[in-house]
Amino acid sequence: MKINSYSNNEKFIYGLTMKDDTELENNNMALHASDNLEDVLENRRKLAVFLQSGLGDFVCAHQTHSANFYKVTLEDKGKGSKHMDDAIADTDALYTYEPNLVLCSFTADCVPVMFYDEVQGLTGVIHSGWQGTVKEISLKLFEHLQQEENCAPENLHVQIGAALSQEKFEVDEDVYLKFRDLGYADDFMYYNGQTRKYHIDNQQTVKKQCELAGIPAGNISIDRTCTYMSPDGFSYRQDKKSGRHLAFITKRHD
Template sequence: MEPFAKQSAGNGSVTLTLSSWTERYPQLSAGFTTRLGGVSAEPFGSLNCGLHVGDDREAVVANRRRLAGALHIPFEAATYAEQVHGKEIQVVSRALRGAGNDSREKALQAKDGFVTSEPGVFLFALFADCVPLFFYDPIRRAVGLAHAGWKGTVLQIAKATLETMSAAFGTKPRDVIAAVGPSIGACCYEVDDAVISRVDKLLPELPGSGNGTEGSSAVYERKTDGKYNLNLQQLNRQIMIKAGILPAHIEITGLCTSCRTDLFFSHRKENGKTGRMAAWIGLKEQ
């Protein structure tokens, strides 16, 4: 069953709520935006949330304000970072609440993962094919969000996020639920030997990843032209399992950003000139 459910807000923005979580945990807000319902002009039409892609700054900030309104959270609670395809994780205290919501200069710098246990602090990360990873510890009421392109994936940012939650909040991986959000799927993600060589170094550490010959557990498949189709969603799932999250606690979307450019921005499909979706997670204030 698809864990993300489409919702249209009164202000026109269209989002995907992680409804399988929010129905169980009403204090939690989590999900992923679409490209629909904003004010940006083409080629960023229309709910572009990225300040770094060449779009008009005022339009992007208006889109971010529209998104906060759709989520029924204060714009001042939305916290953004400058992402660099690494594995550095930021513990977001209330003092950092709202960083980067209207300016790249004020964003959390050089971070690709964020965790918090503070109600009223909402974490946002930007995507246009890379994999959004969501984490929630319902015992200690802590949340995490990570941005995993192929570089962040092989650096095991999922593991780094869990380790940071454990150190900061006492999180135990077996208590955590996780979700892999909309991103480019194995159907569309073609890579070369340089990427696969990095993946191959990681595979022996992982449970049941395979090398393209083990059916549904495989993380890549070799093509006749010598290239490979890589399944970043499955690879991140295996890294989560290795880090201690129970397989039954991990949900994966069936949505591919490259297949569905009617719904999503896709950096690869649109040749790099496109907008960004935002993933978000946070705990509501009582």
């Protein structure tokens, strides 16, 4: 199973599963984008073995391109792991203090964000498609964590995972205007006069939102793998029937 492992410590384990033609459904991890649910569950079980956990430790949300976030407790253990019906509803970001839970986010071009607070022991994931980015889901969540969970921004570490590159993320004026209206994304956009399309760097815009929340730039890493151009990427823009990557993070018990 292909996995982009991002963590460099034993306490916080996080990464992104990648497209893999040696696995069932090319290692698709999303029940909602599956031809055979049992194949996806088998892929998730293999990931659980890799993480030395169980499928029942996974927590998944029903993602709706919102700016909604949810604090996961032990009562949520296993939600969305085997069935879509019990996934956390209408939510695009999850965070928890609980060890050994595996927080999950699903993407195919959208920006996956994995993060942890090294002092508080908090972990989380964010799904930030362009709609989530213009709704400022990352900025709003990190401000919430500082105000309500007493997280200090200098203790937060953020990994932005593989996503659609600026070269391949071309949009019309309506989407461009939404990014322009943010007031801080101009440096991450350009106009192609030949195609009359705008190109936006969603990853850099998300990184900027993290910085606006006070997180030091040195605490933010970006995987610049393009999900459209890489053979290891699932791309909804390229294939509307695409599978999904799974961004995960878990904290080992002390």
